[in-house]
Amino acid sequence: xxxxxxxxxxxxxxxxxxxxxxxxxxxxxxxxxxxxxxxxxxxxxxxxxxxxxxxxxxxxxxxxxxxxxxxxxxxxxxxxxxxxxxxxxxxxxxxxxxxxxxxxxxxxxxxxxxxxxxxxxxxxxxxxxxxxxxxxxxxxxxxxxxxxxxxxxxxxxx
Numbered sequence: 001x002x003x004x005x006x007x008x009x010x011x012x013x014x015x016x017x018x019x020x021x022x023x024x025x026x027x028x029x030x031x032x033x034x035x036x037x038x039x040x041x042x043x044x045x046x047x048x049x050x051x052x053x054x055x056x057x058x059x060x061x062x063x064x065x066x067x068x069x070x071x072x073x074x075x076x077x078x079x080x081x082x083x084x085x086x087x088x089x090x091x092x093x094x095x096x097x098x099x100x101x102x103x104x105x106x107x108x109x110x111x112x113x114x115x116x117x118x119x120x121x122x123x124x125x126x127x128x129x130x131x132x133x134x135x136x137x138x139x140x141x142x143x144x145x146x147x148x149x150x151x152x153x154x155x156x157x158x
Contacts, residue, residue, distance in 0.1 A: 007073055011110060011143055026111040028082040030074040030119060031132055033104035034093060042096070049092050071134075079117055082107070090121050108132055108141050115141075 010027070017025075050060055063072075074089065076082045090100050102124040108131075109115040119126040132139045 007139070008137070010075060011139065025077060026109050026115060028076050028079055028107070028109050028117055029132075030082055030086055030107045030126070031105060031134070032072045032074060032086070032089065033101040034071065035099045035101045045096060053088065079109075082117065083119055086119055086121060102126060106132060108139070110141060110143050112142070 047060070047064070050063060055063060072089070074082060074085050076085055086100075093100060100121045102121050105121070106127045106129045107117040107119045108129050109117045114130075117128055119128075130141045
């Protein structure tokens with residue numbers, strides 16, 4: 001649940017910044033699912049690799065809180081950065097015997113207007129989505145919480 005809270009904080013922070021400055025910088029996201037990964041990645045190795053790539057301090061703590069089960073969320077400021085981060089992440093995973101599931105991983109861009117985000121892993125396209133749901137929490141590319149609130153209200157009425 002810590003990873004969901006952190007991701008919600010990032011999404012809400014992006015929209016607060018947008019409202020204050022009348023603009024939004026897109027947040028490019030890739031929800032990465034690892035094939036048969038549960039408990040296969042030694043966390044010590046994962047944190048070492050991230051440190052080698054210069055991921056330190058608050059960012060490293062945020063990533064640690066996003067690490068769960070068999071999925072990871074990559075967040076960056078551009079499509080090119082996301083593709084490069086995904087390629088590096090895939091290479092590091094494969095170096096320790098893991099693979100990214102191209103059928104279960106998805107990309108999304110948090111932005112006011114619809115934006116494409118074509119990504120590939122091992123020359124296979126990843127699906128692009130407008131909504132992503134994890135543990136009952138709905139994330140939308142427009143950052144609005146209306147559908148999430150409505151969904152929760154509908155569930156209570158049942």
